[in-house]
Amino acid sequence: MSFLTEAEPDRGANLPVLPGISRVVANNPGPMTYYGTNTYLIDTPDGTAVLDPGPENHPEHVEAILRHTGGKVALILVSHTHHDHVGAVPALQAATGARTAGYRQSAIDSFTPDIGLSHGDRIAGMEAVHTPGHASDHICFARPGAEGDRILFSADHVMSWSTSIVSPPGGNMRDYFASLNLLLGRDDNVYLPGHGPLLREPHSLVRAMLTHRMLREQAIARKLSDGPADTYTIMDTLYSQLNPRLRRAAERNVLAHLLKMESEGKAVRDGELWRAA
Template sequence: MPELSFDRNFDPAYGALVALAPGVRRMTAPNPSPFTFHGTNTYVVGRGAVAVIDPGPDDERHIAALLAALEGERVAAILVTHSHRDHSPGARRLAAATGAPVHAEGPHRAARPASAEEPATDAGGDLAFRPDVRLADGALVEGEGYALEAVATPGHAANHLAFALAGTPLLFSGDHVMAWATTVIAPPDGAMADYMASLDRLAARPETAYLPGHGGPVTDAPAFVRALKAHRKIRERAILERIRQGDRTVAAIVAAIYRDTPAALHGAAGLSVFAHLEDLVGRGLIGAPEGLRLDGQFVPA
């Protein structure tokens, strides 16, 4: 079974454009947190007339630093992997400053409708986000010396896209695959079934190195994706076993299987457990007599 190990070595170099590969540069936004690591990575593709991927949060300083670093060049296109507030609001500032069109899958939406009783888990959603150009799976955004292919990767967010850089082994993976940590899946905003299917989709692609939305590169992407999937399957089996042993709530399951995780991260762990439970209910492996609720009851099928 592939072993999953994380790489947390990363220098954000705030305010600087860091060269990563021919025609690829990165600037990290100064929005560090337990969920964003050192901050959101903004990528610049091309030279002269460039594409910018994920301008980041609504941070005037970050956009100003990006424009200053690109003095003498022109932003021709803005691409957004997904509409969470650490990735997409900066697109509005950058578009206003440059006139470049914003490309993305579409406005923010949930993976499924939320029930009236269900606590909201989409507080990170950028509900005002509206791209100028909507990208279907396989669509190309082309510029001087580059072509970026949109790869539909729902799971973390329903409108999540990755972008493959044609003619290279590189894929901009957004928050779907990251080297520093596993991805948070928070229903109804995201969906575990979609996330797992998107992992399979990436595993079948030829790219070997990913540039994620947070942290450093994923250098052996195929092996890392296999390890991520194995990790999720192990977690799924552990959750099923806790249900069989009598645990009935997300909180009880988190207390049992995340004993060694800092308490400050138990909220995120609970969302991950809930995502697995939702998937298991959908596959008929467990039941949810009160409906799909973060604070609901879950029972053996």
């Protein structure tokens, strides 16, 4: 797969992305977050909406959001409830009084959206697109853009710089496959991900991600045909050259594939071991 890179963004800066859309990148870089979480500031018919306020314990990021919006936030949108996206919601809501909107069934007890959204609902000129897989409550937001652009805020479902982790129980590989296929059936032509740069002509990458997952599943099936194995052994075989910092995430992906295969009658669990069905 061909991924995009970008220069490290200026922290606290209001970075133009597309007409009516800018981003502020949180200072939480890492192997799972690239240079940090993208917080999008979006012009809507109701005022400025903030999508994904970022991680907790980063007051300088909340201060930057407030500075660039003048403290006038009409709505706080949440793509999903992983901490690097939802952690700063309480601080931003306390500072602005803005209502929150996210998937109607939150995956964490500490966040319940003021406005619960279902697939296909519309809010602030955008369409909610439920895309479970990376997280059970993952939502993308779609809206028209300038010059024929059809924009999808793809959050962590599809990112331009890397594949996404699917970590059970919140992550579900069968749902992830279905959500990738869902996006292939849509006509969005610009993705704005939760980490990393803008992605144009995204369908080729979505197809590559789906193919990558299918090939990974086939490799797991071949490994099981050699005999029972646990998730670590499978990961160690398939990801032997991987950065050590990413091996735990890779093992979670393996487990997600195995659970999908189990649900489809292709694998059987026996304690810590898995074997071909």
